[in-house]
Amino acid sequence: MTSFFSDDSPTNLAEFTVSELSGSIKRTIETAFDHVRVRGEISGYRGQHSSGHAYFSLKDDKSRIDAVIWKGSFSKLKYRPEEGMEVIATGRITTFPGSSKYQIVIEQMEPAGAGALMALIEERKRRLGAEGLFDPATKQLLPYMPKVIGVVTSPTGAVIRDILHRIADRFPVHVLVWPVKVQGEGCGEEVANAIHGFNAMDPVGEIPRPDVLIVARGGGSLEDLWGFNDEIVVRAAAASVIPLISAVGHETDWTLIDYAADVRAPTPTGAAEMAVPVKADLVAQVANLAARLSGASARQMETRRQGLRALARALPSLDQLLALPRRRFDEAAAGLGRGLELNTMAKRRAFERAASRLSPDMLARRLGERRQRITERAAMAERIVERMIDRLRGRVTGADAVLRNVPVRLRTQMDRSRDRLDGLIRRSDSALANELRAHRATLSGHERMLQSLSYKNVLMRGYAVIRDAADRPVSRAAALSAGAAISIEFADGRLRAVTEGGDGSPVQPSSSPEAPAAGAVAPARPAAPRASRKSDPPAGQGSLF
Structure with a gap:
């Protein structure tokens, strides 16, 4: 076969590398399409990537183009992209040389007309409603009389002035305003953060948490109110x-x-009217209820008074009530003397019957019988003891005979065992003596420690122990009253004393000192005066010395 071309055939075409060709195509496309507006439906949107960028596609009924929104542009978007949303995207066309693809880099994006916004709202309403965020069963009742009201709105608009003026007219309460943007970029995030911020406040903190929240804004177009359709705002309100x-x-x-x-309030002013009642109406209602209560109490008291009078008239007189008990008392008093006489006669007859059964001969006969029984038992016991002694003597005689017949080897073994026993006894005596010495040393150490910890040593340094009449130690002056008997224990004895009042006069010890607990000792010498300390009782408290 004949070849019409060869590798070394001459040509005038420029030769490009793949990178050079891709770069040339990229520059050409970016120059020709550096600013375009594309209308299409968002497809394949899965939210922002971990890097902050967003990747998806724009499509119509015939074609598809890849799209990307860089992180810096995404945060500036007024409307966030959603799956299936028809938008008009503004940006530039570029290529991605790594895979020979082209894409649009979106810088601005808006829904394709009001109809698209309404469709987006309806789709978002359906999706959030399916999650239960609009369920009427989750709605909370408004407090009847809130103490603090939180308002989320712009601090410079007419809305906040209308709300404050209406609340002041109806029922003045404390109002907390959380300033936010009510339209434009970042409106939804600020409103949601304000709602979360009010809910996160401490109910007992320095700034009290509101009892009810008002999210307010004036009227406007669909685009102006779009921030309040944001999903983050809806979820914050529902939570x-x-x-x-x-x-x-x-x-x-x-x-x-x-x-x-x-x-939902139709207007911000209507929200203020829903939040608080009318104070004048409440005052009038309270006055009316107070008047009704006073009248009802008066009528009730009069009804009870009439009933009490009727019951008092139906009650019998005092003489009628006491007639029957008085008659029973008189009858019992009349029969008391006769009853005592009959009881005395019955007791006397019983005593005489018992005395007739007692005589000296009978007592002597019983004593003789008991003496004879004791004599017989003593004789029987002597005979039993004699028989036991005879029996034991026979056993001893038999054992002695057996021992006399023990072989010499057994006696030798017994002597050896006796010597071994003597050695063991000596060793046990020595071990016992050593053990006793060790225990005696330990006991002496414990005794020395006990002596060092004894409160007697504290008394030797000039202190004293105050005890009350029950010999219980007293640690506070407030536990004693004036005239109470006390005892004062020094290191060498005790004294009795009586407390006095708070005039500062000294307490004189009694003339008969009480003997100390362990042996008689001489009375303690008066203690030398000591410097005033913080623990001394204040003036007017009273003193024992």
Whole structure:
């Protein structure tokens, strides 16, 4: 076969490397499509990557193009991408030389018209509702009379002024304002953080936690209110443990936070009216209830008074009540003397019957019988002892005869055992003596330690022990009252004394000192005066010395 081309055939085409060709294509595309707007449906969106970038695709009914949003641009987006959302993306077309693919680098993105926003809201409402965030069973009741109200809104708009003015007119309470942006970039995050921040406050902290929250904003377009449709705001409102009132926009404006909130107010002013009652109405209602209570109490007291009077009229008189007990008492008093006489006569007859059965001859006869029985038992015991002695004497005689017939070898073995026993006895006596010495030394050490820890040594240094009349130690002056008998124990004896009042006069010891607990000792010498210490009783307390 004939070849029409050869490797060394001349050509005028430029030769590129793969990298050079890919770079040339990249520069050409980026130059031609450096700023484009593309309309399409988001496909394959799985959220931000761990690096912060977002990768997905834009598609229509015929084609698909890869898209990427870098981390810096993603944080600036007003609307976050969602799967199936139709958007208009603004950016530039570039290529990825590593895989010969092209993609759009999105810098701005917005939904494709109001219809797309409404469709996105409906889809998000359906998805969040399926999770139970809008379930009416989870709604909380508003407190009837809150002490603190938290408001999440812009601090510079007319909304906060309307809320504060309305609360001040109806029922002035403490209002905490958490300033946030109510539209634009970052609005949803700030509102959600404010709701979480109020819920995280300590109920007993320096700044009290609100009893009810109001999330408020004035009216506006769908785009202006879009931050309150953010999923993070809806989840924060549904998770709030503080009852939450949503007051976003006018009465005809609805956002997703209205479904997640516990109560929706048509306007911010209406939210303030829902949060607090009217103080004047409460005062009037309390006055009316107080008047009704006073009237009802008066009527009840009059009814009870009439019933008491009727019962008093139905009760018998004092004489009627005491007539029967008085008659029984008189009858018992009249029969008491006769009863005592009959009882005395019965006791006398019983005594005479018992005395008739007792006589000296009978006692002597019984004593003789007992004496004879004792004599017989003593004689019987002597005979028994004699027989036992005879029996034991026979055993001893037999044993002596057996021992006399013991062989000489047995006696030798017995002598050897006796010598061994004597040696063991001497060794045991020596060991016992050593053990006794060791125990005696230990006991002496314990005795010395006990002497060193004894409170007697403290008394030798000039201290004394105060005891009350029950001989219990007294450690505080407040435990004694004036005139109480006490005893004062010194190192060499005890003294009795009597406490006096707080006039500062000394206590005189009694003339008969009490003997100390262990032996008689001489009375203690008066202790030398010592410097005042912090532990001395204050003036007016009283003194024992």
